[in-house]
Amino acid sequence: MKFISLVRVEFQKIRRSKILLILLAATFILWLPSVINADAHFHMQDIGITPENSFFIQGFMGMTWFISPAVMTVCTVLITQTERTSNGILKMLALPVNTAGLAMAKYVVLLALSALYFLLNTGAYYISAAIASATQSYDFLLAPGYVLEQAGYLFLSSLPMLAVFWLIAVCIRTPVFSVGIGLASIVPSVLFINTKIWFLYPMCYPFYVLTVEYGRLAENMADTQLKLVPWIPAAAIITIICLAAACLSFGRAERK
Amino acid sequence: MSLYTEFRKLKRTCFFPAFAAGGVLSAAFPVLNMAVRSELFTAINAPAIQILMENNWEMMVMLNLLLLITGACILYHIEYAENGIQKMQALPLREASLFFGKAALLVPAFALMAVIEAASLIFCGARWFNESAGTLISDAAASLGFAFLLTLPALILSLMISSLCQNMWTMLGIGVLCVFTASMLPADSFLASLFPYAMPFQILPGMETEQITRYCIAAAAETAVLGSAELIILKTRRLFA
Numbered sequence: 001m002k003f004i005s006l007v008r009v010e011f012q013k014i015r016r017s018k019i020l021l022i023l024l025a026a027t028f029i030l031w032l033p034s035v036i037n038a039d040a041h042f043h044m045q046d047i048g049i050t051p052e053n054s055f056f057i058q059g060f061m062g063m064t065w066f067i068s069p070a071v072m073t074v075c076t077v078l079i080t081q082t083e084r085t086s087n088g089i090l091k092m093l094a095l096p097v098n099t100a101g102l103a104m105a106k107y108v109v110l111l112a113l114s115a116l117y118f119l120l121n122t123g124a125y126y127i128s129a130a131i132a133s134a135t136q137s138y139d140f141l142l143a144p145g146y147v148l149e150q151a152g153y154l155f156l157s158s159l160p161m162l163a164v165f166w167l168i169a170v171c172i173r174t175p176v177f178s179v180g181i182g183l184a185s186i187v188p189s190v191l192f193i194n195t196k197i198w199f200l201y202p203m204c205y206p207f208y209v210l211t212v213e214y215g216r217l218a219e220n221m222a223d224t225q226l227k228l229v230p231w232i233p234a235a236a237i238i239t240i241i242c243l244a245a246a247c248l249s250f251g252r253a254e255r256k
Numbered sequence: 257m258s259l260y261t262e263f264r265k266l267k268r269t270c271f272f273p274a275f276a277a278g279g280v281l282s283a284a285f286p287v288l289n290m291a292v293r294s295e296l297f298t299a300i301n302a303p304a305i306q307i308l309m310e311n312n313w314e315m316m317v318m319l320n321l322l323l324l325i326t327g328a329c330i331l332y333h334i335e336y337a338e339n340g341i342q343k344m345q346a347l348p349l350r351e352a353s354l355f356f357g358k359a360a361l362l363v364p365a366f367a368l369m370a371v372i373e374a375a376s377l378i379f380c381g382a383r384w385f386n387e388s389a390g391t392l393i394s395d396a397a398a399s400l401g402f403a404f405l406l407t408l409p410a411l412i413l414s415l416m417i418s419s420l421c422q423n424m425w426t427m428l429g430i431g432v433l434c435v436f437t438a439s440m441l442p443a444d445s446f447l448a449s450l451f452p453y454a455m456p457f458q459i460l461p462g463m464e465t466e467q468i469t470r471y472c473i474a475a476a477a478e479t480a481v482l483g484s485a486e487l488i489i490l491k492t493r494r495l496f497a
Contacts, residue, residue: 022429029433033440066439070322070432078425085337176274176330179428183322184281187315191288 006097006105013082014109019075023113026067027120031128034059038132038140048219052140055129056147057214063121064154064206066186068114072162073182075113076169079106080178093251103250107166107243114162118155122147150213157209160202160235163242170246173253199231202238258349262331262357269330272365278323279369283376286312290380297384304385305395306461308377316373317403317456318435320366321410325431327365328414331358333424351490356483359415366411367404374400395461402460406471409452409478416486420493450474452482 034055041051041058049057083089092102125147129140165182172178189204198208215221266272286308290297300307335341335354344354374396381392414431421427438453449455455478458471 017423018426019429022426022433025429025433026436029437029440037442062440067432067436070436071429074425074429074432077428078423081424174268174270175333175424176270176326179329180274180278180323180326183326183432184278184319187318187322190315191285 003101003105006101007108010079010105010109011112013088014078017078017082019078019113022074023071023117023120026071026117027124030062030067030121031059031124035128035131035135038136041140042136042138044218047221049214049217051138052129052142053217055132055140056125056142056150057210057217059125059128060121060150060154060210061207061214064158064210065189068117068158068206069161069165069186069189069203070183071117072110072114072158072165073179073186075110076165076182077175077179079109080169081175089251089254093254099251100247103166103170103247104243107163107246110162110166111159114158115155118151122151150210153209154206157205157235160239160242161205163239163246164202167242167246171249199234202235205231205235258353258357259360262354262361265334266331266361269334271327271330271361272368275323275327275365275369276372278319279372282316282319282369283372285315286376286380290384294384303395303461304381304387304392305377305399306459307385308380309399309459309461313403313459314457317407318439320369320373320407321435321438321453321456322432323369324362324366324407324411325414325428325435327362328358328411328418329424329427329431331362331415332418332421332427336422336424352487355415355419355486355490359412362411362415363408366407370400370404399460402458402468402472403456406458406475407456409475409482410456412479412482412486413452416482416489419486420489446470450478452478 038055041054044051044054047054083092093099126141126144129142132138133140164185168178168182172181185203189201189207192198192201192204193208193211198204209226212224212226215223289312290308297307297311332341335344345351377396377399378389378392381387381396382389413434417430417434418427421430434453438451438457441448441451441454443449443457449458455471455475460468463471
């Protein structure tokens with residue numbers, strides 16, 4: 001089978017999974033408080049950030065710090081569990097299909113879900129910014145080019161994290177550990193963004209990228225530069241190792 | 257008998273090791289925080305446990321809640337995965353006893369975590385603050401005991417959600433959304449802090465006695481209400497299936 005048709009099959013498997021509802025609910029819960037507390041963004045003088053930038057950063061901050069990694073962990077559970085219930089994985093392994101290709105196809109599905117979530121949030125940002133503009137009589141809307149660019153950067157910086165999550169989901173067969181490690185790994189990212197070795201911890205990349213942007217937009221905050229040199233190579237190495245390990249160990253337990 | 261069966265079912269799920277590991281991980285937060293920037297905290301003039309709780313509890317409670325959700329999810333997942341629940345329903349057992357058997361396992365697992373966390377707080381207090389061991393132990397025990405009580409509604413609610421969701425990811429998704437909602441709720445409103453997943457974020461040291469009583473009553477009431485709601489749901493669920 002061609003890789004593209006493998007990916008299509010994977011998408012069909014999750015068609016009835018209601019994951020879209022969870023993604024939508026996560027978006028709704030994230031942006032509703034922003035709309036209700038929109039006036040809080042007018043009191044940011046001591047940080048030196050304009051209300052419209054603050055509205056954008058605070059909303060996306062909530063997403064990158066907790067809910068987006070958490071929802072992605074749930075998505076890895078969805079992808080692995082649809083296969084394991086009723087031993088669907090045995091049928092897939094019986095097909096003349098490259099198992100590494102299968103693992104990569106599933107990773108692509110995970111990427112697509114993540115991209116969809118980022119797009120949903122960008123859309124929700126515009127809807128809630130429009131509502132807040134109407135209620136506060138102040139223009140909260142930022143240029144679409146800028147917002148999409150930032151969302152794109154955040155998505156790209158979350159690729160290594162997704163690779164790690166995918167490796168955890170494939171390698172650790174005990175659900176309590178695979179889920180537990182995935183969810184627990186989110187919490188220390190607040191600590192890691194303040195250290196010098198943040199580039200070794202993929203779960204904090206999106207959060208770090210956004211904090212740097214926050215520092216750039218806010219006049220009174222320390223301006224940190226995003227140093228690409230140790231980061232991009234480290235991220236690339238982590239991603240490649242994780243994906244390779246996931247491809248190698250995918251379906252290994254079932255083939256025994 | 258039911259409790260022992262439930263315990264045996266968990267044999268290969270690594271349920272208790274996961275909670276022990278989670279406890280160690282969350283106990284590492286205050287230790288790391290103190291090891292890296294102890295001058296910042298020892299300079300504050302307040303009881304040691306209060307300083308430690310105020311600076312670390314938010315992350316620790318986040319871990320606790322996430323692990324509770326995972327644990328609750330596993331407890332019912334082992335039933336739903338191979339249709340084990342149908343066999344349980346065919347037995348001359350009440351479904352409620354299944355639920356409370358599982359709750360009776362989740363409670364000590366969570367207590368284990370709380371004990372490890374309390375030990376870590378006492379260790380930090382003894383290592384970096386000069387306070388007597390007696391005060392430290394009684395403060396830590398009171399704080400974690402309070403936190404334990406306030407987490408019970410979230411525990412029952414997690415288990416309730418997972419008993420209602422056949423798919424593991426639905427339960428996990430709802431649980432994660434609940435924790436996220438709790439972190440988005442306004443911190444200064446008493447009413448908002450009564451949301452089961454928001455209540456564990458409260459810190460005992462420095463709280464007024466009246467407020468403490470209110471939270472204790474609220475936690476007990478919510479646990480009782482959620483428990484009875486689960487009983488009603490289990491009784492009426494088959495009517496709608």
